[in-house]
Amino acid sequence: MNVIFLGPPGAGKGTQAVRVCERLGIPQISTGDILRRAIKEQTPTGLAAKAYIDRGDLVPDSVVIDIVRERLAQPDCQKGYILDGFPRTVPQAQALAEFATIDAVIDIEVSDEALTQRLSGRRVCPACGATYHVSRLSGDACEKCGAKLIQRDDDKAETVLSRLAVYHAQTAPLIDFYSEKGLLRTVDGAAPMDDCFAAILKALGEAE
Ligand code: AP5
Ligand code: MG
Numbered sequence: 001m002n003v004i005f006l007g008p009p010g011a012g013k014g015t016q017a018v019r020v021c022e023r024l025g026i027p028q029i030s031t032g033d034i035l036r037r038a039i040k041e042q043t044p045t046g047l048a049a050k051a052y053i054d055r056g057d058l059v060p061d062s063v064v065i066d067i068v069r070e071r072l073a074q075p076d077c078q079k080g081y082i083l084d085g086f087p088r089t090v091p092q093a094q095a096l097a098e099f100a101t102i103d104a105v106i107d108i109e110v111s112d113e114a115l116t117q118r119l120s121g122r123r124v125c126p127a128c129g130a131t132y133h134v135s136r137l138s139g140d141a142c143e144k145c146g147a148k149l150i151q152r153d154d155d156k157a158e159t160v161l162s163r164l165a166v167y168h169a170q171t172a173p174l175i176d177f178y179s180e181k182g183l184l185r186t187v188d189g190a191a192p193m194d195d196c197f198a199a200i201l202k203a204l205g206e207a208e
Pocket of ligand 1: 007008009010011012013014015016030031032033035052053056057058059060061064084085086087088092118119121122123131132133134154163189190191192193196
């Protein structure tokens with residue numbers, strides 16, 4: 001099954017993608033994670049992407065489209081995948097349609113107020129990628145691998161506001177784009193994580 005997770009920054013796309021991918025045995029393809037890794041490794045793509053990400057802007061379409069086209073050609077994607085954070089513009093969605101067939105688009109809905117709170121409290125593990133919120137943490141170590149958790153650079157308050165504005169201007173139009181194709185299923189991302197997970201499995205026709 002080839003699935004897109006759509007939703008604003010902080011909606012829970014990454015959190016839910018990890019769980020759903022584990023359940024379905026398919027890879028999670030997060031363009032944000034791929035770009036952050038490229039920045040860390042100082043590849044040409046990473047160096048080009050850094051300024052956009054730091055401002056909360058989108059990286060140019062051509063860059064991310066090439067990344068996803070190459071990634072989907074890998075053997076582990078043959079059984080299906082979850083695209084987490086791609087496409088994010090109508091041109092990206094149009095390009096994707098030329099090299100992939102999408103079975104479902106899950107739109108994870110959360111209000112802007114809740115998103116701001118979530119992102120300011122998010123902590124991530126630089127070693128294994130696990131995601132937490134400070135309200136559910138007792139220390140500053142990753143519960144899975146023990147590494148010291150960090151805050152993402154683009155989770156600073158002013159960058160979060162830009163990311164939300166960019167989402168409404170450039171990514172929200174994809175809700176209509178995929179609704180018109182009959183692929184859109186909306187879930188409540190403000191619900192507790194387990195309820196959100198169950199709603200996504202149901203929307204995908206997978207029994208819990
Ligand atoms: P990306 O990494 O994709 O960031 P994003 O879309 O802004 O989404 P986030 O990763 O911030 O949020 P999420 O929905 O994954 O939420 P999470 O599960 O972590 O992109 C970063 C940047 O890369 C972009 O700004 C752009 O510059 C660039 N980029 C990436 N893709 C691109 C593309 N296609 N085109 C152009 N540029 C691109 O959860 C958030 C927090 O909430 C966590 O603390 C979590 O624990 C908590 N939480 C999750 N679910 C719940 C719940 N149900 N209840 C309570 N708390 C919850
Ligand atoms: Mg994410």
